[in-house]
Amino acid sequence: MAPRKGEKAVTTLKNCTVAIAGHLGDEWSSESVERWCSYNGATYSNIVDADVTHLLATPKQFKDRVSAVKAALQYKKTHIVTKDWFEDCLTKKRHLKETPYSLKEDEKKANAKKRREEKAQKAMEKAVDFVNTTTNHIYRDSTYFSYEVLLTRQGEEHVERYVLYLFESNAKPHLYHFAAKFYKKPRDSHPGIYRPSQTAKRFSREFAEFKEFFRQKTGLHWDDRIAKAGTVLEGKFQYQPPTGGKPVGIIANPSPQDKTIPTLDTSTGPDLPAEPQSNKKPQVQPTEVIDLTASPKRKLLIEDIIQQTGKEKRQRLDNGDASSLTRDHKRLKNTVTKDTPLNGPGAARNIPIVIEDDHERKPKTKGELKKEEADNLEKLVSAELELRQKEIRPFVDAIFNPEKDEGGIQGVILD
Template sequence: MVRAIFKNLVIAATGAFPDDCPSEQTAKEWAKLRQGRFSSDLDDSVTHLICTDEEFEDKQKNRRIKQAEKGKRKIHIVSWDWYRFSCTHNKKLREKNYDFSSTRVKEKEKFRKQHELERRARNSMIGETWVNPDLYHICTDKTFFEYKIDLFRTSGDEYGALHEKYELYLFESHAKPHLYWFGVKLFHKKDSGKWFVRGIERTSLTPGNLKHEFQQFIKFFELKTSVRWWDRVIKAGTHEKIFFNYSPPTRGKPVGGSMKGDLYDKCLRRNKSRLRRWADLFGDELPADLQIEDAVKEILGNIIDEVCAFLEANLLLGDEASNKLSHEAAKSITKGSADGEGREELHDTTIIENDTESHEIQAALQPRMTVTYSLFAEHNDEEGLDEQNDMVPERH
């Protein structure tokens, strides 16, 4: 008696049929006899797809196998042995013993091992002239500052602009106790083209301890920028263009330790003061952020001068004269705002009508004037700072 072993199953096949099931019509009769259905199409109702080992191994050329693997509904991809033996034994056999998933797992493992061997060979070749990524990573200190920095310089000739870039690295070994290695890369590009590697160098033939390799790092930095490592924030952008320039990280990113004398914020204020003096002495153009800052200060200063002059005259001259002066002050402020670049249009002009109202406005503007005048305070206390010894970054 034939049992309904294929009940609620929809079976499809791909490729050639085996000798003991020579045609699709024969397969349909076998499935129908066992309460199943053999489909000529691979649609959403199919639960099992039958194929041979050769067809599965060559699945890149078989559309049905790829469609079954990528479909939303899980389809068992099994060998013809599952179908044949289930019919012979009059029992639905477990798919996992005939599923090609095991073959798929073996293929993925084989590919992973091959890819791993290729990666190791590639990194080993890199390690002959540079640093093997399988053995080293970029060193970071306790502030999470990465010791990978860029130095830039731009020069020009009759052929156009030449841009140069040094990338400085301090590597730390994965293994413990840690070993360290300093390395540098040189890049060139013409005008707005693509960066090309022009040189790779490791100053030491073998890795060493942190102190020695960090000294190599800061010596190379000073050689190319003429700035000592702990002055990198205070003196950033204040040297001649024949030297390379280092731009410290901004927007709250880690800047590293070993800075001279003060915290980062104070060093940054001193750097701005140096840049302004440098521009006054040599006529160099200030960075865009400093130009914007100076323009805003000038606008605020003009507005506060006008307001203070108006308040002072209002207190001294009285209502009638102050009304006349208020019209003149409003026109002056409006004209000044319209002439300056980036100034907002003055929408409202207020006329002071009595002494009581003028006192209220003066009291309201006093905090604003105090805050604004504080913006003009310059920090010129750079003299008298003691030089620090070379400092080694603390490991994270």
């Protein structure tokens, strides 16, 4: 129905062609939908073809795939939405997005949820014999080497394979799990499973299991896998390291049996003269003493200190001065040299040097400074009083003892 004369045309659903998949409700007949479309600038269609932009359907009609839904599914640009989209557009008087009302999107979300649930169920069933790959991932070390190691061996008919895995948990703190699969032939859908630990453990435990299994199957230690790459032992599997600049993993120290101590071969070449052995003790070179509080000009030699203090000790022993000896003993005890170790058995006496001079004094506290200031003030006042007494003493004597007035001070006072 066209708008009345004088009324402004509504273009809420302009350029939209609407169709229905069937009965949508008591008030949603085809005539009602056609009338609403004409009021809001849309076009109504009785058939579903390439021109239809929106098909109104119920979830049951979409699930049952009625004929109108099947036809709309053939066209990608045709939106299959619920009647709520059409009603909300008319209520709010604007063209709303179709995604929240799309039955296609609802079906995609439902299928994705179903796939996740099936995957989780398979992972749980798989975890009974292997490792739950949903909650764990392949471990990678600091070089980004993936701990999914392939071992191969040529069998009687097929190439046999072992795949070693070291898994790391997604959650923190990380736990680890070692497991292995054995494929007796290519495309073996039921490989053998080896998993020594029923539950995840710390890295050191599971990595030790990983390395031990590698040693049993290849005859090589894990840390020798690069140095002895290509080595094939009888009845053992072979490991081929990654090539083309790919990470090969961390290489630790070689196995203990591979460590050899180099020896000097004296069978060839000139004979070297043997060093003469002597019972003399090695002479100790003078070592410079570090004075942490003094300037470089005041650095001394430890031997000079020993000689000087030793001579003074002998003199003081003769004089019986025990306090000086105690001071010298502390002075020597606090001696630190550049070569003295900072830790270990010989570092028990590693304390900073402080060579005290006679003129150096200990810093005074605030209380001591205040007391000293008060004493100085008292001395100053006493000295001032004493000076004034000396100045007025002659005048007092001249007044009260005229006989002793030798300088004529009385006459001056009387004038």
